[in-house]
Each structure stands twice: as structure tokens, then as C-alpha cells.
Amino acid sequence: MDRRSSKIFSKIIGIGSYMPEFRLTNSRLEELVDTSDEWIVKRTGIRERRIAMGKATWEMGLAAAQAALADAGLPGEDLDLILVSTVTPDSLTPAVSCVLQDKLGASHAAALDLNAACSGFVYASDVADSYIRAGKAKHVLVVSTERLSGITDYTDRSTCVLFGDGAGAVVYTASEEPCGILSTYMRAEGSLGQSLFAGALPSEPDPLTGDRTIPSNYRFLKMAGSDVFRFTATAVPESIDNALSRAGLEAGDIDWFVLHQANLRILKMVTDRYGLDPEKVYVNIDRFGNTSSASIPLCLAEMKEKGLLKPGQTIVASGFGGGLTYGAIVIKL
Incomplete structure (x- = not known):
């Protein structure tokens, strides 16, 4: 669909992130598995990745969400919908989005987790855009938060060199300006x-x-x-x-x-x-x-x-x- 013909656009008004402090370097991985910095960089381009070290998926997501809302100048209570993309939820229920809904004081928001793995942010943004364009939501928070270290086998050199932890968030709002998605x-x-x-x-x-x-x-x-x-x-x-x-x-x-x-x-x-x-x-x-x-x-x-x-x-x-x-x-x- 050509979105330019729409009278309502989903405009980005806030962006936030959270990255854990701990850096897992290639040299540290050399101590865990049969690999080398040269091998990893040549095949993936990765030199280090961040690891949550005790931080839950929802905690990282909350930090990113708070940063995005602050950037947007928007209180949590103004949100209509919270969408979280993740393959590493802390629990099957409640959903990470429901935890964030509570922590953000988003008393008027619906909450939904979405699992499309690495495409999750794109999928969640499409859902946010659909709600906004349909007039069902004005402000939508999309949070992508992943604790991949929790599902990574650090004895498997083909996968453990790839994955890291972190969270990012974007606030979309309904706008009549020809911008946004x-x-x-x-x-x-x-x-x-x-x-x-x-x-x-x-x-x-x-x-x-x-x-x-x-x-x-x-x-x-x-x-x-x-x-x-x-x-x-x-x-x-x-x-x-x-x-x-x-x-x-x-x-x-x-x-x-x-x-x-x-x-x-x-x-x-x-x-x-x-x-x-x-x-x-x-x-x-x-x-x-x-x-x-x-x-x-x-x-x-x-x-x-x-x-x-x-x-x-x-x-x-x-x-x-x-x-x-x-x-x-x-x-x-």
C-alpha cells in the first residue's frame, strides 16, 4: 500500500535505548571455545557484544521505554498501546508488555508481546502503524528487548560468537504531516x-x-x-x-x-x-x-x-x- 495517500501518518517522536555495561570481547570467547578474534571478525564483523549480567528482559525494555518517552516528552499515561518484540521473555505470562504497562503507569494502554525474532521491530512498527491509521490509537510505544545470552550455548562456537543483549524503543504518534511510516x-x-x-x-x-x-x-x-x-x-x-x-x-x-x-x-x-x-x-x-x-x-x-x-x-x-x-x-x- 502507498502510505502517502493516507490522511494519518505514524510519526516517530521519541527514540530510546539501553545497553548493558558488560562487554564480552572476542578475546574472552577465545577462553571459552575454540575460536579466535581473527576468525570471528573475518566471518561476522563482530569484535564484542554486551551481556545483561543479571538484568531481566523487562528491565532492559523498561529503561529503553523510559528513554524513548522522555525523548518524546510523553507520560506513560498518554499511551494507547504498548507493543514489545522479543524472543526472550522472562515469563510466558505475564507478557513483557504487561510488565512495562504497569511500570510505566500506562493505565490506558493495551499491551501485547510479538515474536517475529529479528524482524520483530519491523513487524511491531507495522502493527503500530495499522492501529494509528485506523484511528484506534494515537500514541504507540514499540519496545524491542532481547536477552539472547539466556538462550545461547557458550560451548557452540558457531553461535555464541554472534549474539548479544540490549533494548531499543520508539514512540509513534498520529500526525497529519506527510512523514513517519x-x-x-x-x-x-x-x-x-x-x-x-x-x-x-x-x-x-x-x-x-x-x-x-x-x-x-x-x-x-x-x-x-x-x-x-x-x-x-x-x-x-x-x-x-x-x-x-x-x-x-x-x-x-x-x-x-x-x-x-x-x-x-x-x-x-x-x-x-x-x-x-x-x-x-x-x-x-x-x-x-x-x-x-x-x-x-x-x-x-x-x-x-x-x-x-x-x-x-x-x-x-x-x-x-x-x-x-x-x-x-x-x-x-
Whole structure:
């Protein structure tokens, strides 16, 4: 859908983040598994990642939410809807969004958790936009908070080098200005879901193997890296192309490409695919690693803090990962 024809737009009025203080460096990982800083950097671009060290998923989300609301100058009681994207909730119920609803004093807000893994921020932003455009909400808070260290196997060198913890948040508000979310595009490829798997409640039988004996590492992330990389090679351009088309724009019209920070090779692939100036593709994976759905809002928060985001700029954000899910949004600041 071309969002420019809408009379109501979902405008960003606040951005916030929280990053744990503890840095898990590649040199520390060398002490845990058979790997090296050179090997990790060459294959992923990651040099360190942050680890929550006792912080709950909701605590990180709350800090990011409070920062976003402060940036927006909006009290919690003015929120109509709280959406939380996460693959690492502290409990199955209550949802993280309900915990935040209470802690923020958002007495008038509905609360909903959403799990689209690394595409979570894009999916949640689309839901926020739908509520706002339908007139069902004026102010929507989207929080992406992930404690991936809790589902990472630190004896598996193929996955433990990738993931980190953190949270980012964005406040959307209804606006008649022709800005905010201009278009969205979301898809899923569930047939490839086994390529990135982490167990929750043990099932009978195991959905992947048919085995009725659930292994002790069932809850840890397991990834077929080559399958996921091949998926992104087509999924990411597809989502970006369609989001741009729906907004009536081309890649050359975009000021910033803010992609899920999964792997530096994927970011380079997109840069080359569109012939972009590398300076237009924001990168912080070297310092934060893969933080799943939190990675895009974490980028936005850091960009704002550095003064890189300016009114009138247009951004493409693309998420892709577990599910397998993918999608993109076009946002005008």
C-alpha cells in the first residue's frame, strides 16, 4: 500500500535505548571455545557484544521505554498501546508488555508481546502503524528487548560468537504531516524455520527430529548459518524493493539504510546490491553483535545521539531472521 495517500501518518517522536555495561570481547570467547578474534571478525564483523549480567528482559525494555518517552516528552499515561518484540521473555505470562504497562503507569494502554525474532521491530512498527491509521490509537510505544545470552550455548562456537543483549524503543504518534511510516512490507518463510531454532515448552515428539527425548540443550539457539545466509540474499532485497515501491521511492532517494545487524557480510551484500555509499548503511554490529529485534531501534537511538538523524531524511529499515521472517519499512523523519 502507498502510505502517502493516507490522511494519518505514524510519526516517530521519541527514540530510546539501553545497553548493558558488560562487554564480552572476542578475546574472552577465545577462553571459552575454540575460536579466535581473527576468525570471528573475518566471518561476522563482530569484535564484542554486551551481556545483561543479571538484568531481566523487562528491565532492559523498561529503561529503553523510559528513554524513548522522555525523548518524546510523553507520560506513560498518554499511551494507547504498548507493543514489545522479543524472543526472550522472562515469563510466558505475564507478557513483557504487561510488565512495562504497569511500570510505566500506562493505565490506558493495551499491551501485547510479538515474536517475529529479528524482524520483530519491523513487524511491531507495522502493527503500530495499522492501529494509528485506523484511528484506534494515537500514541504507540514499540519496545524491542532481547536477552539472547539466556538462550545461547557458550560451548557452540558457531553461535555464541554472534549474539548479544540490549533494548531499543520508539514512540509513534498520529500526525497529519506527510512523514513517519510511508510504507511497510512483511513476509515469512516458515518452511525454513528449522534453520534457526530455539525450544520453549518441550513437545512430543520433537518437531525437528521426531525424537521423544528432549535434549538438555533444547532451549539454546541452533542455526544452520549457510541456509540463513542464502535466505537473506533474496529476502532482504525483496523486502526493500517492495517497501520502496509502495512508498513510490527508489534506493537513491534514501538517506539511511538501517538493517538488522546480523552479519557484516550481509550488510555489505546490500550495499553492493544497490550500489550504495557505505556511509549510508549504518553499522554497529562490531560493538553490539546480533541483538535480534533490538538491533534496528538500537541503531536509530545511536544515530540520534550522534546527531546523524535530521528532519526530512528518509530511512529504510529491514529486519530478517528467525521464523524465518523478513520485512522492511520506509520512514520519513
